[in-house]
Amino acid sequence: MKTLAYGLPRLRTKQLALLGILMALQLVISRFSLGTATLKVGFTFLIVGIIAKWYGPYWGMLVATVMDVISSLMNGYGYFWGFTISAIVAAGIYGFSFYGRQTISWLRLIITVFLVLLIVNVMLNTLWVTMIGNIHNMQTIMSLLWLRIIKQVIFWPIQSILLYFLLNNKTIEEVHRKI
């Protein structure tokens, strides 16, 4: 197993190609959303999860960095460095939890998703919003936080279930063995 710096495993050509295509898939899937305007469910976490499972935390974090910059610039959301940190942390958590496992148990999944939602979506992202808006008012920050907590509690089971079925899907694993 040859490695590059930072514990990055050296990838074969097919693995590189797949990672590139998964990045494309992430850009495509970021266009999908379910639900109403007040409660939108995105699906990009599925790609982050699968990259974490196949490529591990280090490649995952690297790809997350590039993807965050590119997708925020491309979707016209405006780039802010804080969300890049969020993306890196999320990819890291998923990566350390999922990497190199054949099957991923319910318990592991529920805990991992909980950690990501709590640390990234509730704590970090609220921090970034307050930073961008230059908000110092404690009450405003608390209400933003509560709004987010409610939203993430709803997302928790949804994300866990979807990830479970995707990561443990036999068909996908079978095809992936050929890479």
Add this chain to the structure above:
Amino acid sequence: MFSNMIIGRYMPGNSWIHRLDARTKLVLSIAFIFVIFFANNVIGYVIATLFTLFAIMLTGLGVGVFIRGVRPLILLMLITTLLQLFFVQTGDVLVHWWFIKITTDGVINSIVVFVRFMLIIMFSTILTLTTQPLAVADGMESLLKPFKKLGLPVSELALMLSIALRFVPTLMDEAQSIMNAQRARGVRFNEGGLMTRIKSFVPLLIPLFVNAIKRAIELGDAMEARGYRGGDQRTKYRVLTWHMQDTIAVIGFIIFTVVLIATRWMM
């Protein structure tokens, strides 16, 4: 289901901004986010707004296009702005009705939050609208070069990014045709409660992933057949060149930054 945004939302044109080097636009877009934090009073925000409007004018695309780019974020901005309006209780009271108390500071704060969000998004949109995605990828690769010495696999990252950008339209069409195929077999994508909708999403996801893997296998084989051996011992076909106008743009931005920092001591 699909939001009606074209990937990249690149608008072809031949304006002064369009002709800039992708690296310049990338660096300035990201630098702008840091610079905007220097503004801390009305004069600063006015100057930042004027600078942004001037840049938008240079693109020759019209403000309407930019306003459309902000639309997806309007809700987040409104919620944050309204919270500021209701919770900042310092300053003179303007409206006091039942439990709602709106003060001068609240209004000023809300406007500041709103303007900040707007400026950041608008300025990033300039890059999106005037630069081809592939040029952005090349620009990123070029900017990451110094990290090569630190052992970062820059050429691999650039390759993956090029593959990604090349395959977005293909995968878009694929997703659309898988959806149509499943619809023809009776899957209903836009009906039922949230849980039903999410469940209906699975028959779309699995084929997407399987197809992605199959495509990667074919692409990897084809690349190796053409002599790809990885690493960075390769030459470049697309070369970015730095022109006089890039220097002018960077100098202009630096002047703007200096002016913005100067406004901090004006009030």
